[in-house]
Amino acid sequence: MKRFMQVILAALFVIVPFNQMANAEEANCETDEWSEESTYTEGDRVLHDGEIYEAKWWTQGENPNDSGEWDVWKVASECTNDGEESLPVWSEQDTYEDGDRVQHEGTIYEAKWWTQGENPDDSGEWDVWEKIDQHELRVMSFNIWLGGDQVSFDETVRAVEEADADIVGVQEEGGNLDRLADELGYYADHNQEIISRYPIIDVGHPDYVYVEVEPEEVVAVSNVHLLHDPYGPYDIRDGFTVEQVIGNERHHMMEMRSRFHSLTELQKDDVPVFLTGDFNVPSHLDWTEETKEENFNTVVEWPVSMHLDDLGFRDSYREINESPLEFPSYTWTPGDPPGDINDDEVHDRIDFIYAAGTSITENSEVVAEVGPYSDIELENWPSDHRAVVSTFTSTSVPAPEEEVALSQMEYEVGETIDVNFYVDDQPSEKDQVAAIYPKDGDREENPLLWNYTGSNNQEPGEPKQEGTISFDEDSVSSSEWPLPAGEYEAVFLADGDDERATSSFEVLKSSESATLNVEPEQKHGEPIQVEWEDATGFPYDWVGIYPIDESPDDISSLQWQYLGGERQGSLFLDGSWGDTDVLDPGEYRIYMFENEGHDILTSTEITVVDE
Structure with a gap:
């Protein structure tokens, strides 16, 4: 059985390879209602008429609503909405410096120099605020249940059309990805199992691809389908303790660990990131004190959603539909087949669209059968999952010129190290991939390992735009192999000496004291x-x-x-x-x-x- 599950897990890894944000219920935003009788000092926060305010100095009896530009109270912009702030809402009281970005009235602006109190809407050609080019994107997550027969396939096509989705993260495509893309006139990518009306740039990274929303302008997209077993809601139904269930979630955390790292790195580089998937695990935003009676009288801080939240990824559906009681959005399940539901079924929200970076969530809807949980309804729903589609206003970044990516985060001593590379234009026969030791080591030193991209050895070959360099005992001299345990970086050197891209990895050795x-x-x-x-x-x-x-x-x-x-x-x-x-x-x-x-x-x- 262990070996059987290993095969399933390996197959899944092949298949699959964040509006405003900060909530008074978040840890750093917990606060009491403003009181006219109470005294407050600098930094104290209060809740008044649904807004979070922060005191600039000692105050008593001064109503936050009457606080002008120079008054005691300022809006705590990082605590005005859901989640952890990554693109703050412009505030008249806050100060901004060159390069700071804000959202205001659904538009994204960047400050050209220091400013306070200057409304971005009134910013002319020579004023402080510059409007950033942005795109409306409709992103969908859709487990299509293998595509089914011709009728089901036709309904799957219609679901995407009714959702008017630009980008679709597909799960359980069952060999129908290209067929689905062809029917819709979309592009398809088997690395992430996505389809898109815009071109897809696959740079060989196992965790994401780029979608070219405008010529030479991209956003990043990642799509996952996590293991369906063990499934926490069923285990809680069957008497498992919360401690046991959380312990079992290490499986899903393990599946996500590479994406936790790589997608966060993209976010740090200002790349808008969209993460879709059938996560097969609920959200901590749904299993709350408010919903205990709906969830076996249990509150669960599901680790995957908690960690994504910590990393600045926004649950787009919960941004728009805040109350899990009013909007449960049970994507699991309309039935198997639709309408056929077991008496002891546990309904939950396990299909998500997360966003990170400079994007604004404008709307999020459930696409499914005619019924109480659907916003966009279809008469003949083809899947055992409901789908989700979210609308974003997003910036983009220039398409990558070069990229290098490891096939995995860790390698055993002596294990083959596969390095994927990508060159946007005009590759050179002298382009190289080198493994540098130690990580962040002196680039003036000779690399421990290197090969030309065009030949996978140390002789120039035909220039290649993309490919894989493998370092192993057959391609590396015995004196350099194997790499000892330690941290390394794979580096792309354009034309032999111009460092253009890096990616980190680690070599681990067997434990001698387990x-x-x-x-x-x-x-x-x-x-x-x-x-x-x-x-x-x-x-x-x-x-x-x-x-x-x-x-x-x-x-x-x-x-x-x-x-x-x-x-x-x-x-x-x-x-x-x-x-x-x-x-x-x-x-x-x-x-x-x-x-x-x-x-x-x-x-x-x-x-x-x-x-």
Whole structure:
């Protein structure tokens, strides 16, 4: 069973390879209603008539609504809406410097120099504010349920047309991606499984592609389809504790860890980023105190949505439809087939469109069957998921001229290192890809490893616009291989000496001090808590349990879990994954294995007793 799930996970990785923002309910925006009797000092925040204000100095009895440009109160712009601020709303009280960007009345502006109180709408050709070119984009996330028969396929096409989507992140395309794109007259990309009415630039990065919204102007798009099992809402329904469910979420966090890094790096470079997907995990914005009665009397801070929020990614649907009670938006499920729903089904919102960077969310709607959860309705809905479409006003950035990307974040010592490269125009036969050690090391030193892009060796070849350079024992001299454990950067050198792009990676070695801590006696039917230390940190280190007299090389694990790339931590072996839900009384051995394989790092014995 372990091997079977590995195949599914590997397949998923091949298939798949943030309006205003800050809420009074956010940690840094928690505040009480303004009181005429209370005294406030500099920095104190209050809530008044739905707005958050911050005191500039000591005050008592001064109504925030009557606070002018030079008065005591100013609007706390980072606390006027949902989420963590990335594109603030212009405020008359705030000061701005050269390069600062704001949104005002649905338009994005950039300051040309220091300013305060100058309304961007009144900014003429020579004034302080410059209007930034922007585009209206309708982005859709759509699990098409394999596309189905001809009728279902035709309805899938109609759903995209009714949604008027410019970019669609597709899940479960079932071999129909090109067919769908052709029918709509769109472009298609199999790296991210997206279709788009605009051209797609695939630079070889496993986490995203660029969509060319104007000639030579792009936004970045990423699309995911995370594992469907274990599924937290079902486990809570079936009696699992919140601690167990959160522990199991390391699987989804592991799947997202590369995107957490790479998409945040894009955001730091001012690239507008859109992340679509069937996440197979709900949002912390839905499982709240307000909705406890709808969710098994449970509040869950789902890690994936929490971490995306921390990184500045905005849940576009919840930006527009704030109340999870009024707008539950159950994308799972209209039924399987639509209309056929199990009595114990758990309905939830698991299909999302996240945005980061300089974009404004204008609207977000559910596209599905005729019914209470749909904004755009179709008579013959073709999928077991409802779709989501969001409208954005977005900036764009110049298309990349060169890019270099690793196939993964970590490699084992001696593992083949694949480096993808992309050149927009006029590649040279002397273009190189080099692995530099250490990370951020002296570029004046000779690289540890390098090859020409046109030949995948150290002899010039025919210029190539894109491709993959592989470093391994066959392509590198024995004195330079393997790279020792450490942090490295892959560097693209145009014409042999002009550094144009870099990408980081790490080489890890096997752990020599890994430990497992498990109570030696376990009660029959109860989950087994496993604590570990000094794992390797590889994303696919895992633990599995076997009968004590069986070899892991001979049989599948009875129960197992990934460690999620964590070097230390705690998890439960509870039957979520494996061949056996409940272990029979008897003796067993729990092994820690390295990075998806069967190389044993450590093990420990337990006895399951019947009490």
